[in-house]
Amino acid sequence: MAFVLVALRVLLGGFFALTGAAKLCQLSAPETEQMKALFLQFTEVFPLKIFGYQPDPMNYQTAVGWLELLAGLLLAVGPRMLQEISNLFLTLLMMVAIFTxxxxxxxxxxxxxxxxxxxxxxxxxxxxxxxxxxxxxxYHRKKVPHVFKKAWEQRASSHQL
Structure with missing residues (x-):
């Protein structure tokens, strides 16, 4: 079970790190234009838009890319506390993606x-x-050795008299 847990954590972390790096790197013109068009659509339905905040599509893409890259790396190879925090951030990110x-x-x-x-x-x-x-x-209370138990019972009975 421990091996499966580590393997899943490393695979998920690697996947998110790669997708984040892809959002940050400008690979070729068609992919870059397609990514810009997607994030332009994503900003139109950004969840915080109801509060009057609508991010710039390029800034939104960069922020999501860095979040995926860093959280993915921490999920894969970070200490336990940072793994849990990165899991939380990535979970929230996926919820926003589904909402979008x-x-x-x-x-x-x-x-x-x-x-x-x-x-x-x-x-x-x-x-x-x-x-x-x-x-x-x-913590389980250790049993009192028999010798001490007798002495304790004798002491308790003498004080009751």
Whole structure:
């Protein structure tokens, strides 16, 4: 189980690090233009737009890219506390992605990557929580040796008289 947990964490972290790097790097003109067009659509339905905030599409793409890159790296190779924090950030990011796709009324096939990643992130979070709770040791009171028990009982009975 521990190996599966580590493998899932490293694979998810690597996947998010690669997708974040792809958003940050300008690979070729067609992909760059397609990414700009997508983030232009995404800013139109940005969740904080109802509060009057609508980000610049390029800044939005850069922010999502850095978040995916850094959180993915921390999820893959970071210490436990940072893994949990990065899992939280990536989970929120996938929820925003699903909200965005639903707001754009995209086809169900476009939801599959975001839903799959969200499912794996939640599964990873649950597994880590279960693995962590199994390691908790409860303190059990040691039994008092028979010699001390007799002396204690004698002392207690003499004080009652």
């Amino acid at each position: 796709l639903a707001s754009l009324k995209e086809s169900l096939s476009t939801f599959i990557p975001a839903i799959t990643c969200l499912g794996f992130l939640l599964l990873l979070d649950i597994w880590q929580a279960l693995a962590h709770t199994k390691k908790v040791h409860r």
